[in-house]
Amino acid sequence: MAPLDDQKTTITLPPLPFADNALEPTISARTLSFHHGKHHKAYVDKTNELIKGTPLAGRSLEDIIRGAGDNKPLFNNAAQVWNHNFYWKCLSPKATKPGADLQSKIDASFGSLDALKEKLTKAAVGQFGSGWAWLIAKGDGLEIVTTSNADTPIAHGQKPLLTGDVWEHAYYLDWQNQREAHVKALLDKLANWDFATENFAAK
Ligand SMILES: [Fe+2]
Secondary structure: OOOHHHHHOOOOOOOOOOOOOOOOOOOOHHHHHHHHHHHHHHHHHHHHHHHOOOOOOOOOHHHHHHHOOOOHHHHHHHHHHHHHHHHHHOEOOOOOOOOHHHHHHHHHHHOOHHHHHHHHHHHHHHOOOOEEEEEEEEOOEEEEEEEEOOOOHHHHOOEEEEEEEOOHHHOHHHHOOOHHHHHHHHHHHHEOHHHHHHHHHOO
Protein backbone atom coordinates (compact mmCIF):
# COMPACT_ATOMS: atom_id res chain seq x y z
CA MET A 1 0.00 0.00 0.00
CA ALA A 2 1.33 3.44 -0.91
CA PRO A 3 2.19 5.75 1.96
CA LEU A 4 -0.50 8.30 2.78
CA ASP A 5 1.71 11.16 1.59
CA ASP A 6 1.89 9.66 -1.89
CA GLN A 7 -1.85 9.21 -2.04
CA LYS A 8 -2.33 12.84 -1.10
CA THR A 9 -0.22 14.12 -3.98
CA THR A 10 -2.81 13.40 -6.60
CA ILE A 11 -4.70 16.04 -8.54
CA THR A 12 -7.26 14.19 -10.63
CA LEU A 13 -8.75 14.68 -14.09
CA PRO A 14 -12.51 15.13 -13.62
CA PRO A 15 -14.68 13.31 -16.17
CA LEU A 16 -16.51 15.52 -18.67
CA PRO A 17 -19.97 16.49 -17.38
CA PHE A 18 -21.54 15.50 -20.74
CA ALA A 19 -21.14 12.82 -23.43
CA ASP A 20 -18.27 13.27 -25.90
CA ASN A 21 -20.67 14.06 -28.75
CA ALA A 22 -23.15 16.16 -26.72
CA LEU A 23 -21.71 19.51 -27.83
CA GLU A 24 -21.70 18.82 -31.58
CA PRO A 25 -21.57 20.53 -33.97
CA THR A 26 -20.11 23.48 -32.04
CA ILE A 27 -17.49 21.28 -30.36
CA SER A 28 -16.91 17.85 -31.88
CA ALA A 29 -16.22 14.61 -30.04
CA ARG A 30 -12.83 14.62 -31.75
CA THR A 31 -11.97 18.03 -30.30
CA LEU A 32 -13.11 16.89 -26.85
CA SER A 33 -11.06 13.70 -27.08
CA PHE A 34 -7.89 15.75 -27.60
CA HIS A 35 -8.80 18.72 -25.43
CA HIS A 36 -9.90 16.73 -22.39
CA GLY A 37 -8.14 13.42 -22.95
CA LYS A 38 -4.76 14.81 -24.01
CA HIS A 39 -4.33 18.51 -23.16
CA HIS A 40 -6.22 18.68 -19.87
CA LYS A 41 -4.84 15.30 -18.80
CA ALA A 42 -1.29 16.43 -19.57
CA TYR A 43 -1.73 19.47 -17.29
CA VAL A 44 -2.97 17.16 -14.51
CA ASP A 45 -0.09 14.71 -14.95
CA LYS A 46 2.53 17.46 -15.06
CA THR A 47 1.11 19.16 -11.96
CA ASN A 48 1.29 15.88 -10.05
CA GLU A 49 4.86 15.35 -11.23
CA LEU A 50 5.90 18.85 -10.14
CA ILE A 51 4.33 18.78 -6.65
CA LYS A 52 5.49 15.28 -5.76
CA GLY A 53 7.69 15.39 -2.65
CA THR A 54 7.17 19.15 -2.15
CA PRO A 55 5.20 20.95 0.58
CA LEU A 56 2.43 21.51 -1.99
CA ALA A 57 1.77 17.77 -2.31
CA GLY A 58 -1.66 16.99 -0.96
CA ARG A 59 -2.82 20.62 -1.06
CA SER A 60 -5.84 21.86 -2.98
CA LEU A 61 -5.46 23.03 -6.56
CA GLU A 62 -6.16 26.60 -5.45
CA ASP A 63 -3.39 26.36 -2.81
CA ILE A 64 -0.99 24.99 -5.41
CA ILE A 65 -1.75 27.86 -7.83
CA ARG A 66 -1.32 30.47 -5.10
CA GLY A 67 1.73 28.72 -3.66
CA ALA A 68 3.60 28.15 -6.92
CA GLY A 69 5.54 31.41 -6.50
CA ASP A 70 8.38 31.64 -9.00
CA ASN A 71 7.84 28.06 -10.18
CA LYS A 72 6.32 29.08 -13.52
CA PRO A 73 5.91 25.54 -14.90
CA LEU A 74 3.96 24.56 -11.79
CA PHE A 75 1.81 27.70 -11.93
CA ASN A 76 1.09 27.20 -15.63
CA ASN A 77 0.13 23.54 -15.33
CA ALA A 78 -1.91 23.87 -12.13
CA ALA A 79 -3.70 26.98 -13.43
CA GLN A 80 -4.52 25.18 -16.65
CA VAL A 81 -5.99 22.28 -14.65
CA TRP A 82 -8.19 24.74 -12.75
CA ASN A 83 -9.16 26.70 -15.87
CA HIS A 84 -10.20 23.52 -17.69
CA ASN A 85 -12.06 22.08 -14.68
CA PHE A 86 -14.02 25.36 -14.69
CA TYR A 87 -14.40 25.55 -18.48
CA TRP A 88 -16.14 22.17 -18.86
CA LYS A 89 -18.73 23.28 -16.32
CA CYS A 90 -19.33 26.44 -18.40
CA LEU A 91 -20.63 24.32 -21.27
CA SER A 92 -24.06 22.74 -21.48
CA PRO A 93 -25.71 20.81 -24.30
CA LYS A 94 -29.10 22.12 -23.19
CA ALA A 95 -30.24 25.73 -23.41
CA THR A 96 -29.93 27.68 -20.17
CA LYS A 97 -30.47 31.28 -19.18
CA PRO A 98 -29.19 33.50 -16.38
CA GLY A 99 -31.15 33.46 -13.13
CA ALA A 100 -33.15 36.59 -12.29
CA ASP A 101 -30.51 38.17 -10.03
CA LEU A 102 -27.71 37.55 -12.50
CA GLN A 103 -29.83 38.80 -15.40
CA SER A 104 -30.51 42.04 -13.50
CA LYS A 105 -26.80 42.48 -12.91
CA ILE A 106 -26.07 41.75 -16.58
CA ASP A 107 -28.61 44.38 -17.61
CA ALA A 108 -27.10 46.90 -15.19
CA SER A 109 -23.51 46.19 -16.28
CA PHE A 110 -23.86 45.65 -20.04
CA GLY A 111 -27.40 46.65 -21.03
CA SER A 112 -28.50 43.17 -22.11
CA LEU A 113 -27.38 39.55 -22.43
CA ASP A 114 -26.75 40.09 -26.15
CA ALA A 115 -24.53 43.08 -25.37
CA LEU A 116 -22.60 40.99 -22.85
CA LYS A 117 -22.11 38.22 -25.44
CA GLU A 118 -20.90 40.77 -27.97
CA LYS A 119 -18.39 42.23 -25.52
CA LEU A 120 -17.18 38.79 -24.42
CA THR A 121 -16.76 37.73 -28.05
CA LYS A 122 -14.81 40.88 -28.83
CA ALA A 123 -12.53 40.27 -25.85
CA ALA A 124 -12.00 36.63 -26.87
CA VAL A 125 -11.13 37.60 -30.42
CA GLY A 126 -8.87 40.39 -29.22
CA GLN A 127 -6.86 38.14 -26.91
CA PHE A 128 -3.57 37.87 -28.81
CA GLY A 129 -2.36 34.28 -28.97
CA SER A 130 -3.54 31.74 -26.39
CA GLY A 131 -5.65 32.56 -23.40
CA TRP A 132 -9.08 32.84 -21.88
CA ALA A 133 -12.00 35.28 -21.92
CA TRP A 134 -13.95 35.58 -18.67
CA LEU A 135 -17.07 37.07 -17.20
CA ILE A 136 -16.18 37.97 -13.62
CA ALA A 137 -17.97 39.49 -10.65
CA LYS A 138 -16.20 42.61 -9.47
CA GLY A 139 -17.38 44.77 -6.62
CA ASP A 140 -21.06 45.36 -7.17
CA GLY A 141 -20.92 44.71 -10.91
CA LEU A 142 -19.74 42.39 -13.64
CA GLU A 143 -16.75 42.75 -15.93
CA ILE A 144 -15.20 41.07 -18.94
CA VAL A 145 -11.49 40.28 -18.63
CA THR A 146 -9.01 38.18 -20.56
CA THR A 147 -6.02 36.23 -19.31
CA SER A 148 -3.00 35.19 -21.32
CA ASN A 149 -1.84 31.58 -21.71
CA ALA A 150 -2.44 29.79 -18.38
CA ASP A 151 -3.19 32.84 -16.26
CA THR A 152 -6.36 32.62 -14.23
CA PRO A 153 -8.59 35.16 -12.44
CA ILE A 154 -8.35 33.23 -9.17
CA ALA A 155 -4.65 34.14 -9.01
CA HIS A 156 -5.72 37.79 -8.92
CA GLY A 157 -8.49 37.59 -6.34
CA GLN A 158 -11.18 37.76 -9.00
CA LYS A 159 -14.39 35.72 -9.02
CA PRO A 160 -15.05 34.10 -12.41
CA LEU A 161 -18.60 33.30 -13.46
CA LEU A 162 -18.09 31.98 -17.01
CA THR A 163 -15.21 31.45 -19.41
CA GLY A 164 -14.31 30.64 -22.98
CA ASP A 165 -11.07 28.86 -23.83
CA VAL A 166 -9.43 30.59 -26.79
CA TRP A 167 -6.39 28.39 -27.09
CA GLU A 168 -6.39 27.00 -30.62
CA HIS A 169 -6.62 23.46 -29.19
CA ALA A 170 -10.17 24.38 -28.11
CA TYR A 171 -11.51 25.00 -31.60
CA TYR A 172 -9.00 24.49 -34.41
CA LEU A 173 -10.12 21.00 -35.46
CA ASP A 174 -13.69 22.24 -35.88
CA TRP A 175 -13.33 25.90 -36.81
CA GLN A 176 -9.71 26.33 -37.97
CA ASN A 177 -8.88 30.05 -37.79
CA GLN A 178 -12.48 31.20 -37.20
CA ARG A 179 -12.14 32.07 -33.53
CA GLU A 180 -14.94 34.63 -33.64
CA ALA A 181 -17.45 32.20 -35.18
CA HIS A 182 -16.49 29.56 -32.63
CA VAL A 183 -16.92 31.92 -29.67
CA LYS A 184 -20.25 33.19 -30.98
CA ALA A 185 -21.53 29.62 -31.36
CA LEU A 186 -20.20 28.74 -27.92
CA LEU A 187 -22.04 31.64 -26.29
CA ASP A 188 -25.25 31.16 -28.28
CA LYS A 189 -25.53 27.38 -28.02
CA LEU A 190 -23.43 26.03 -25.16
CA ALA A 191 -22.95 28.67 -22.45
CA ASN A 192 -24.05 27.18 -19.14
CA TRP A 193 -25.89 30.07 -17.49
CA ASP A 194 -27.04 27.75 -14.69
CA PHE A 195 -23.39 27.37 -13.68
CA ALA A 196 -22.74 31.11 -14.02
CA THR A 197 -25.81 31.79 -11.87
CA GLU A 198 -24.51 29.41 -9.18
CA ASN A 199 -21.13 31.16 -9.25
CA PHE A 200 -22.81 34.55 -9.04
CA ALA A 201 -24.89 33.48 -6.03
CA ALA A 202 -21.78 32.14 -4.27
CA LYS A 203 -19.62 35.19 -4.91
FE1 LIG B 1 -7.88 24.30 -23.37
